[in-house]
Amino acid sequence: MKDFGYSINKDKQIDFDDNNKEVMNKVLRMEPSLQVCIACGSCTATCSAGQFTGFNIRRVHTFLRRGEVRFLKKEIMKCMFCGKCQLVCPRGVNLRNLILALHNSLEINGL
Amino acid sequence: MKIEGKQMIWKEYQKEIASDNFFYVRSCVRQNFFPGSEKTFLRIMRDELQKDVFENASHTTCSGIGYHSDIVPIETTMTMIARQFALMTEAGKENFTTSCITSFGLYNEVLETWHHFPDVEERVRQNLLKATGRSFNKPKNISHASDVIFHFRKEIADRGKFTLTDHRTGKPLRVVEHIGCHYSKMFPSKGVGGAEYPYVLAGMIEDWGGEVIDYPERRHCCGFGFRQYLVKANRGYSIACSKKKFESMESYSPDMILTNCPGCPMFLDRWQYAISEMEGKTYGGNGQGIPVLTYEELAGLVLGYNPWDLGLQVHQVPVEPLLDKMGVPYDPGMKFKGANGEDLGMPEAPSYLNFYPETA
């Protein structure tokens, strides 16, 4: 393979068709309350970890729902599991279980 | 796909195209990229259609590349464009036709600006007068050379010796049309068929017997984008754009790509080589690429001109497979001979792209 001094850029676009929806479906089965998320961001705003780092649980969930799961493992490692997110969620989403379920299904899918 | 739906839209985007007395301005880059094209345009217009196409050797760049690369200020650009108009006026012409899509877009942009800001136009007139002592009238009609060919597509078809069909099977050839971004994306009303479903090339393909392929990334830019290509660090982005299109059109197994912009055929052609060298991937059948032609080259083929006079030998993706399908005769031996038959030497074959295909 020749090197012309530049490479072919990867696409930033979310390709929903090719993305991994298996993890999403597993997690949704394990925690159906995620279905009713309205992405208001209260969880992220109150997040204990969020005040020290860029951890954004709302975005973690959104990425999961788009099948963009490659970077999630690194993200959810930052969760302190304190449960504040759950207390502020206007739709009663069980967010701590999102972290657990995600850990597990990422595990299973070797991601 | 409902063709009648498209036709409805095409009806809405009819533009007036002059049919004679053209003032023709060339592109800065095309004569290096595809040397035969502009020559062929003049040959068709003058020899085939007996039209008056005037050229002035002292016309300059429109500075579009500099403008889009953010190194030429708009007022400078306007003044240079004003000068082109002045040359047209001096030549007693009113129908301005450009070989370059970026110029075409820019001329429209400038005229539109002047329309909304007459004071700017006035200032430019002053600048031009001070700098060159010239003054100008605005053209009555501005069209891109592809508009003109589109306008005469039926005449060309009538005179044509070949059609866009596989002469062995009689099936129409599958053609991808790619429009330069600056043709109608800025001013849909200035392009034949508008911006979403441009008809300028599709019309030629239809009338010359081919089948237009509509594929998902049809709208996407070829990737030239000036800064993207000119700055080496950005070329990864440029090539990614072309690749996106190839991936999207591959499944339709097109016989060729037809273009109307200086940059597009260049990059759609050369990037096929680059991608094959970088990833070993080719998009045509058995290691071949997808031939990329300019509308003049294609018109030339339809009219039965010698492929090597059209400059098809300088394409990176060999066009022989297309010629074979159309049944256009050619002398492989002459491909790399100069105008006076002198040997130009054979290019080194790429590692993956099938450059010397078996020919019929």
Next chain:
Amino acid sequence: MTFNFFVLPFFLGLIFVVFYIIKSFAKWIGDLDDEDKTKFRNGLRSPKLFAALSEIFFECLLHRRMFRKNALLGYMHMSFAFGWFMLILVGNMESRIYSGLWVNPPYYPIFLKFFIHDKHVLPFEIFSVPGFFRFFMDLLLLFTLSGLVLAILKRSRSRWFGFRHTTKHQLTDRVAMFCLWMIFPMRLFAESFTAGAYGYGGGFATQHFGNLIAFLWPLSDKMIAYAFWWLYSLSLGIFFVTLPYSRYMHIPTEVLLVVFRNFGITPKKEYSGYSEVEVFSCSRCGVCIDTCQISSSAGIHTIQPVYFIQSIRDQQVKPDIAMQCMVCGRCLDACPVGINTDSLRIMQRKTFFRDHISDYSYLPKAVQIPKTEVLYFGGCMSHLTPSIIVAMKKILATAGIDYRMLDEDGSICCGRPLVLAGKEEQAKTLMKANIERIMASGATTLVTSCPICLRVFKEDYQLDLKVMHHTQYILEIVKKGMIPIQSYFKRVAYHDPCELGRGCGIYQEPRELLRKVADLVNVEKENNEAFCCGGSLGLLPLSGVQKDQITKDNLKNLLADQPEILVTACPLCKKTFAKHSETEVRDIAELVANSLPAINGKTGNNSLQRQKDSTFRMKAISI
């Protein structure tokens, strides 16, 4: 004649079960860590042994705790355990005295009436009453049978025994139970038929019963009696063989557990020999099913300790069973065997999340903590109930205490939620970060408003400073007379947060403090019996609806007496109740703060304040 083939099933079964028990005990004791091993060894040579023996007597034989839960249930267990024990004991005495030998084949006393049926009068029968043993043994047999009758009754009338849900048993358990139930009727029949056939040799029950049979059914003869001896021996034999594989393994294991406990051996964080003993000590009585709110409120009856522990024993723990628990500690409190169900559950959770790596490298490294005497830690949850923090600040300020708030602008989680989820390893980083901060402050007292934090501070942080919940601390300064405290006539109910009550054993301080500022009404389920609010961080998969039900049911319990305010001492409980409670929900700290005169012009900031002005009186404070 001192042998007959029918004794073999019993005899072999006995040998098998004895060896099995010895083997398991040896293994379990072997599995203890060195510290516990020494405790065990020393225990044997200490008065603790007697304490153990007496507990074994009172609990394993008399089942005192069972009696406390329900008299019928207690009697049933006692009659079985104690009755059988006495049958064996007295039977041995009788046989030994009869044979005059000190050593007998072990089956001899069990089947004595088969081998001897003369009109013997034993030498030195107590008070030389003829046939005393025959009489006494029959009495014991009837006593035991009465237990059997209850046991059968319990199948259909479990509510009489205080059960709403009873355990669904496995096949082995059913087989074992059937044999156990057969043993005593078979013995009755065998002895009665024999007595009947011979016309003498039985006690008051067996003899008369035997005679009756002989009268009604002249055909009955020694052969039928012999058949019953076989059945008797068989049911014993099969019971012994199934025992190790059934719940009845709890009978021997429980004894060892009692010994361990009395020797000061405690549950470990990792699954150990002790845990194994706990697991096998579970009698699957099912008391934990009804105590569990996930059963009573959420209607899930399959995840309670009885099944959970069973799944550990069968080595097929399912995550959803392990996770489906609030770790509120009610079952632990109710377990008649005193198994630490919570620690067992957390141990199992750990096994699932071993490889869940966490990364808290983002935590700020060196932080400047101002030196202070008293350090106040609100905790994550308190930041969602700022009224608690405000109240605490007012109290501390009024008392003129030099304090600093450690998590003024946001807390690093204490780690307890991770521990509860079985991610103890991951929690350590957070703990370390907090410990550094706490120590850096040079404080001598750490006060927290969150029982969840309190528990982990006490159990896992090993801080060498005084860790207190704010209720304790406030009470202390009230007693020192550092704040002028007033009361107003408000009837309040107090909810014991799980982590504060069952978790840290703090029941009295909050109540004592409350009585100083309000009139405390009684609640049906309180102190160690208190319900969980439903907000527990220990629980993971339960749906919102089910959680809400838990909260609502508890509110019914707490608000039965229509208190004006529902008081708790945990931000999480407060937040959880607030969602469903019509009645105002407050933290104790808020009540105290509101009873204080306003500092620098600011007035108390809520309804309590307004009410107060009309109806308050000073209370004499002991200084």
Next chain:
Amino acid sequence: MNKPVVIIGGGIAGMEAAACISAKGREVILLEKTGQLGGHLLQWDRLFPTRRKSSEVLRHLEKGMNDGISVHLEAEISGIENNNGVFIVKLSDGREFEGSALLLSTGYSVFDARKKEEYGYGIYDNVITSAELEEFFRNNRQENLLKGIKSKRIGIVHCVGSRDEKVGNLYCSKVCCITGVKQAIEIKELLPESEIYCFYMDLRMFDRHFEEMYYEAQQKWGIHFIRGRMSEAAENADHTLVVKVEDTLTGLPLKMTVDILILLVGFIPSPETARLAGMLGIDSGEDGFLIVEDEHFASNSTSIPGVFISGAVKGPVCIEHTITDARAAALQVLSYLDSEIAKWRNSETVK
């Protein structure tokens, strides 16, 4: 003051107003352009949020059509004269009607999705509008619509022709959001295994039970919502569609293939409304909908005494509110006709 009331437009507003006015003993002339009363109710299947059959609502409205109302169908209006308070309405077929008051209830038209060229409506095979979907449901022809779909992934695009400067409509059409949610649920009932994706900018669940229906859509039916306006659609060789949208919640462009694309088309003022408003000289706002005399206290009268308006001529509105508005209009017409009260009203009017 004793001539009948002429109502132009026999849709929901027109029918209800006619019923109310004639109930008070006033003679009513109801003119309808088409051959049938009912307006858009004739096109819908079931109504949000109760999923009530629209035919049922129509039956209720028809009950109000009593002898006091003379209905004239196929009424193509050629001219209207206003002889200080007496209105002469001429029809193209020569018929003529006189009235003491005029109520304009000519409603709205649905946006022509062809105007959003990049969405490919009328060009790609599987792009349809929400109105067409209602037709499918209405005639139980869903099977025709859904046959031959493999994966059954369906996209629903919000705000088509609404909140869009590019088509000259800056306003929100209000009912599309809830319509999208309703239709998503209906499709899911039909094809439980289908995946449904709604592409929205905001979800404007403005009325009672709407938010609950949205919740149901997520919680019970697992319908997905992606925040981002669709920029363009393209057709694949197999006639499925590639949708391009920015998923604004991840901040990344997103591309997905759907089998069917449903465009939630909004309201535009009906050409008839514009024409008649022109004849009568009623002012219309920048959005093309008609302007009322006072948006709070004279919300059905216009700058011209005796000319009243009601329903969707005033802007996007749901059926429930149209009926309420029609009743309010009836009241204003009646009180105008009672000249005493009319004077009093005018003096009362805030403007």
